[in-house]
Amino acid sequence: MKNLVFYTLKKNLPSLIFVFVLNILISLTLIIIDFNISGFIDRMLVISDFSEIKKDLMNLSLIMSFSIVILIVHYYVSEMLTTKIMGDINKSVLSRVQTLPLLFFNNKDTSFITQSINIDSFELSSFYVSKIMKFFTNIITIVVVLIIIYRVDVIIFLSLCAIIPLYLLIYMLLRKTIHNRQSVLKNSQSNYFSSMFKQLLNIRTTKINSWMSDLNKSLHEDFESLYTSYSKFTKINVLYDNLSDIISKVLLIGYIIFGGIQLFYDNLSVGNFVLCLILLQLFTSKLNLILGYFKEYQNMLVSFNRCDAYYCIEAEPNGVQTLDTISSIAVSDLSFAYNEKQELFNNYNGLFTKGNIYCVMGENGSGKSTLINLLLGLYKDYDGCILLDNCDIRDLDMYKIRKKYIAVVEQEPNLFGKTVKDNLIFGLETQVLEEKIIEYAQFLKIHDFIEHLESGYDTFVSEDTLSGGQKQKIALVRSLIKEPAVLILDEPTSALDEESTIKLFQLLKTNKTNRITIVITHDEAFAKIADQLVLI
Structure with a gap:
C-alpha cells in the first residue's frame, strides 16, 4: 500500500x-x-x-x-x-x-x-x-x-x-x-x-x-x-x-x-x-x-x-507459463476440503479430452461446482495434480488461459449495464463479425427478440431487463462466439424451453470436435449426447 x-x-x-x-x-x-x-x-x-x-x-x-x-x-x-x-x-x-x-x-x-x-x-x-x-x-x-x-x-x-x-x-x-x-x-x-x-x-x-x-x-x-x-x-x-x-x-x-x-x-x-x-x-x-x-x-x-x-492478504498464486491450446485436462489423486468437516474430494482421478462431451452429475452439495472451480484454477489449496496438456495448472498463467481458451456459462448468468451487443462481445480479445453473432443468436432463438427491442442489439439492458431464459441464451451466445477450447456449462437448460434445449443439444454435438465440453446438470436428457458421465 x-x-x-x-x-x-x-x-x-x-x-x-x-x-x-x-x-x-x-x-x-x-x-x-x-x-x-x-x-x-x-x-x-x-x-x-x-x-x-x-x-x-x-x-x-x-x-x-x-x-x-x-x-x-x-x-x-x-x-x-x-x-x-x-x-x-x-x-x-x-x-x-x-x-x-x-x-x-x-x-x-x-x-x-x-x-x-x-x-x-x-x-x-x-x-x-x-x-x-x-x-x-x-x-x-x-x-x-x-x-x-x-x-x-x-x-x-x-x-x-x-x-x-x-x-x-x-x-x-x-x-x-x-x-x-x-x-x-x-x-x-x-x-x-x-x-x-x-x-x-x-x-x-x-x-x-x-x-x-x-x-x-x-x-x-x-x-x-x-x-x-x-x-x-x-x-x-x-x-x-x-x-x-x-x-x-x-x-x-x-x-x-x-x-x-x-x-x-x-x-x-x-x-x-x-x-x-x-x-x-x-x-x-x-x-x-x-x-x-x-x-x-x-x-x-x-x-x-x-x-x-x-x-x-497474500494474492492468489498465478504461474507464468502459457499454452497454445487445451486438448486435455487430467486430474490425479485430487483431494480438497473447505474445512475439516467438509471434505469433497479424496484421491479423485479423471480425464477430459478434446472432442468429447462430459456430463457431470451428482446430488446438491456433492462438489460439482467445486470441481469446476478447481479445473479453472480458482482454488489452489488442494492436494494432488491438475494438468492442462501435461502442464501443472499451478505453473500456468490461468488469467490469460481462462480469458483466451475457456468459456463458462453459469447457472445464473450476469449481465453488465451495457447494450446487448456489448454484453455478447464483452471480454473478447479478437473482433467478432456481426454475422457470426446473429448466426448463433438465430440458432438459439434469441435474435428475433433482440431485433424487436427498442434499439435492437444496441439496446441498453440490465439484470432486471431480461428473463432468466433470455439471459441464459445471451450467455450461451457470448461463450460460443468466443470459440473456446474448453466450454463449461452449469445447468444450461434450467431456464430454457424445450425447443431451445433441443437446439442447444444440436449445437453442442455439432461443435464438439475442437473443444472439451463439460456440462454440470441434473437434466438426465444430457446423458443422450454425453460421451461420458462423470458422477460426483
Missing part, C-alpha cells in the same frame, strides 16, 4: 507542487494584506488629504484581486487533482482485491468492500492533496507571523511560542481515542451504505415477498449502529476542537489586555496593535487548523490501514 501511495504521488508530483505553491501564495497574500492594512491605519491617523492614500487603496485592491484569482485557481486545480488521485487509488485497491483468492470472498459482503474502498480512496486523496499541503503551508505561515510579531513585540512573540506545546499536548492525549472511534465510525458508515444498497438489490424478489419492512428494519438497525458510533466520535471531536478554541480565546483576551496597556502608554502604535491583533487571530486559526490536520491524520490512518489490509 505504501508503494501505491508513493507511486500515485510521484505520478502527480508536478500538479502537487503547483497546488503547494498556490497554497503558499494564498497565505503570503493574506499576510501582505494584513501588513498593508496596519500601515494604512497608521497613515490614516496622520494624513488629512485623501488623495495621498489613493496609492495605498490601489495597492490593496490589486493584492486582494490577485488573492481572489489564486483562490479560484487553487480550488479548481485541487478539486480535479483530488478526484484524479482518488480514482487512481480506487482502481489500484480494487485491482488488488480482485487478485485475492476466491475463498477470501466467502461470507464477505462485497457491497461493504466497495463502499469502504470508495470512502477510503477519497479520504486518502483529500489528505494528500489538501490536508498535507495546507499543513505545511500553515506551518510556513505561522513562522512568518512569529517573525513579524517578534519585530513588533518580543513579549507577545514569547507568549505565542509558549502556547504551541499546549496544542501538541491536546493531540497526544486524545489521538488514540480519535483513531479508535474514527475506525468504528468508518466501518459503521460502510455497513449502513451497504445496507442501503441491498434495499434495491433484487427489487423484484423483495416486492414479490413483501420484504420491504424487513429490509427497512435491518437498515434501521444499521443506522442505529452508525448513529451510536457517530455520537461517540462527535463527543471526542467536540472536546478536541473546543479545547483548542478555549486556548485561542484566552490568548486573544490576554493580548487585548496587554496590547491595550501598551497602546495606552504609547509603547505600541494603533497600526501595530491592529496588525498584532490580526496576526494573532491568523496565528491561532492556523494552529487550530494544524490541530485539525492532526485529527485528519488519524482519519487518514484508519483509511490507509483498511486499504492496506487487502495488501497484507
